Amino acid sequence: METGPLHFGVIGGGLLGLTLSLRLAERGRRVTLLEASDRVGGLADAWELGDVAWDRHYHVTLMSDSRLRAILAELQLDDQMRWSRTRTGFLVDGQLTSMSGLADFLRFPPLRFIDKLRLGWTIWQASRRDDWQTLEQIPVADWLIKHSGRRTFNQIWLPLLKAKLGDAWQRTSAAFIWATIQRMYAARRTGLKYEMFGYLPGGYARLLSAFQAHLQTLGVDVCVNRPVRRIERDDDGGYAVTGADGEVSTFDRVVVTLPAPTAARVCPQLSEDEIARLADVEYLGIICASVLMKKPLAGYYVTNITDAAPFTGVIEMTALVDPAELGGRTLVYLPKYLTAEDAAWSKSDDEVRVEFIAALERLFPNFDADDVLAFRVSRVRNVFALSTLNYSRRVPPIETSSPGLFIVTSAQIVNGTLNVNETIRQAESSLDTLCQPLPHPLPAFGHDAPADRELIARPR
Ligand SMILES: Cc1cc2nc3c(=O)[nH]c(=O)nc-3n(C[C@H](O)[C@H](O)[C@H](O)COP(=O)(O)OP(=O)(O)OC[C@H]3O[C@@H](n4cnc5c(N)ncnc54)[C@H](O)[C@@H]3O)c2cc1C
Incomplete structure (x- = not known):
């Protein structure tokens, strides 16, 4: 018999893990969120660039992003969004x-x-x-x-x-x-005549800090600096989650929101087939430079580049965001999406800077390298799962062979692009599966599980 609220461990504090924690807590479950980094937010987190702080990667909200806006409304932030049409x-x-x-x-x-x-x-x-x-x-x-x-x-x-x-x-x-x-x-x-692009004054840092505070008022235990190394079923059917420092936390159920190959590494007890399916998801990564400048570049939010360039687009954030948010400066992102084998991963920050600034000088005659106030490079290897032929037939499922251990990841988005709204949809649509009763008695699992053991969830 399950007694007391089920205790969920949610692994990964990106928007997916945050949304799952919110919705599970609203359903009366006890939730602990374990995030590797020193803050929540993942790909959407913020950092410092020179003397300003803004998102590490460019983020825009569409007026039609109804799921994200519902969360913004719950955090009492939706009415503070600034909307405009960009070029x-x-x-x-x-x-x-x-x-x-x-x-x-x-x-x-x-x-x-x-x-x-x-x-x-x-x-x-x-x-x-x-x-x-x-x-x-x-x-x-x-x-x-x-x-x-x-x-x-x-x-x-x-x-x-x-x-x-x-x-x-x-x-x-x-x-x-x-x-x-x-x-x-x-x-x-969604019934709008045309699309509007929006941002929250203060950027994602503000949204994330409100999100974390809201989770805490709902009783969610948000733990940062907790990189998870192993998730294993324990003797009484719950899960032992071991951190990099060797500390073990125990849960009735665990939801892993990490990129699929990382999920495969931290769940060694899954079957060979499951591990292969997770590890085989091919991801694209990104090298994304943030450039803070004295003057505007071209006034387009996005500039698509069909000429040869070391980056694959130009995002002039301050064509959308009021430059006053950034001390009157211009913020430009220069992303380069790349496969795991690309030689560009080995370039140092200085090499990226020299190459990217030279390309800006070549492509934008008005740009002056002396106007650059700060330049910072973000590298992420697993950003989005590649939509290869018949991908949806190979996508890793939410339920694993281990009852109570679930994988909910953006790699399961099969008919949408990677964005926060889809990420929230992925989290919300998994909830019924996560909360359903487990088979009783639980089947044996893992290399050393006794075959006839009755495994039931118990209060933690
Ligand atoms: C360059 C770029 C631009 C984007 N632009 C937009 C945009 O304009 N609009 C939009 O809506 N979306 C945009 N997105 C997409 C958006 O950022 C993602 O949809 C969303 O952040 C995905 O969240 P997630 O939780 O699935 O993944 P992640 O953000 O990757 O979260 C995973 C979390 O798990 C943590 N973690 C990893 N390993 C461990 C471990 N072992 N133990 C514990 N924790 C671990 C990580 O630190 C991270 O916090 C953009 C993304 C990028 C990269």
């Missing part, structure tokens, strides 16, 4: 052109009229279909060439695919581009 630029053959609306699109110099019609058709029909399982079986290049034509593919789509996927674009399915276009059209689906 998008395209750097093609050394020319920076606006691509911010239909008029810009019709004028867009690199493409002939017929190419524009085919490009428009590609985007329009992708925004309307919902058979992503069909698209998952088709390589993205084949699908885009079929609908947009080879010229437009080479001039527009291929540089964009390389920008977001590095060399892995060749292994990616058409579901990836479908999900990206779906996000662009999310506003229409």
Whole structure:
């Protein structure tokens, strides 16, 4: 018999782990959150850049991000969001052109009229279909060439695919581009006339600190500086979670929210098949430079680059965020998405700086390297799971062979892009599975589990 509230250990304090902790606590469960770093937030956390503090990676909220906005409302922050329409630029053959609306699109110099019609058709029909399982079986290049034509593919789509996927674009399915276009059209689906981009004054640091405080008022034990090394079923059917310092915490149920290969490492008792499935998920990583400057760069929130460059896009955050938030400075992010094997991982911060600043000078004639006030590099190896052919058939399941041990990770997002709203949806949609009664008696598990043992949850 289970007595008292079940005690859940949630491993990983990114937005996924935070949301799970919130919703489990609201359902009356006892929750302890274990986060490796010295603060919660993961990919969305903040850091210091020169004398300002802002998000380590660029983050924008869409007005149509209903799940994220529901959490912002619960934290009494949604009414403080600042919304605006931003502009998008395209750097093609050394020319920076606006691509911010239909008029810009019709004028867009690199493409002939017929190419524009085919490009428009590609985007329009992708925004309307919902058979992503069909698209998952088709390589993205084949699908885009079929609908947009080879010229437009080479001039527009291929540089964009390389920008977001590095060399892995060749292994990616058409579901990836479908999900990206779906996000662009999310506003229409949620009844808005057009999309607005938003941010919270104070950035994600403010959201995260309010989130952590709210969890604590609900009784969640938020533990930072607690990297988890091993999760093992113990003799009475609960779980022993061992930290890097050897400290052991015990729980009735454990939910791992880490990237799939890390989950495989910390759950050694899972079956060989389960471990292989987790370890085999292919991730893209990112090298993302934050640059603080004296003057604005180009005024576009996003500039897509189709010319050769060491980074794969330019995000001018202060085209969205009021520069007053950053002491009147301009904040620009220079991301480079890359596969695990890419040689660029071995570059030092200084090498990245020299290469990226030289490229900015080449691509933006108004940019002056003397205007750079601070430059900082973030490197993350496992950012998002690559949408390879038929990925949804290989995605690791939430339930494991060990009753009470669950994996809820962004790698399970099969029909959306990686963003906070989808991450929250992934957490929320897993709740019924996490809270369901376990089989009774529990099956034996692990290499040394006695076969006839009755394993039941007990108060902790
Ligand atoms: C460059 C970039 C730009 C982005 N832009 C946007 C945007 O504009 N809008 C948007 O909505 N989303 C954006 N995102 C996506 C958003 O950041 C993610 O959707 C979200 O942060 C994923 O949260 P998560 O909890 O799944 O993963 P993570 O944030 O990776 O959280 C995992 C957590 O687990 C911890 N951890 C790892 N190992 C252990 C261990 N052994 N023990 C304990 N803890 C451990 C990590 O420290 C981390 O805190 C962006 C992401 C990146 C990288």
